[in-house]
Amino acid sequence: MKFAETPEVTVLLDLFVYDSVTGVLTRRRSSGPKKAGDLAGHEFKASCKTYRAVRVGDSTFYVHRIVWKMHYGVDPDGQIDHVDGDGTNNAIANLRVVDAVANHRNQRLPRSNKSGILGVSKIKRNGKWRSSITIHGHHVHLGVFDSIEEAAAARESANREYGFHENHGASRPLNVCEELQV
Secondary structure (H helix, E strand, O other): OOOOOOOOHHHHHHHEEEEOOOOEEEEOOOEOOEOOOOEOOEEEEEOOEEEEEEEEOOEEEEHHHHHHHHHHOOOOOOEEEEOOOOOOOOOHHHEEEEOHHHHHOOOOOOOOOOOOOOOEEEOOOOOOEEEEEEEOOEEEEEEEEOOHHHHHHHHHHHHHHOOOOOOOOOOOOOOHHHHHHO
16 A cells, blocks of 8 residues: 655644654644644544544645654655554554554454454354464464363464564454444
């Protein structure tokens, strides 16, 4: 995926103040009802994940791409992964530039998962546990096990072998999609 080039760093620094520790982007000056010091941008939902976006001129940009450029002086060369899975946490320590495969390897546990462990499911007909992983679009069967712990161990081993992020499959941060299910 190709991303639009963000405005020049000088323009961004003129418009915004970024706290790299908290990840908060604020307005440098007032404009209409928006005051200097106000949180910049707005939240939006994309596939049940919340991000922040901000308008600069006639274009809208992800805040994580803006803060990356403000912090490092260049546009990110790839996708930005929020390490902790929270798309609104734009602290620089929580952001890393990755390709699509690496970004996919840091996904949270889907809402539809019933076992609580990514890649592990119960086989209804015999009560055993199946473990699997998807590598480059191909489903890889890791085995059938007597216990959920054995199936989980097989999946954890495969995660390490194939270079998945340590947070891959972790519980997702609560967002509006989960709140609606409660």
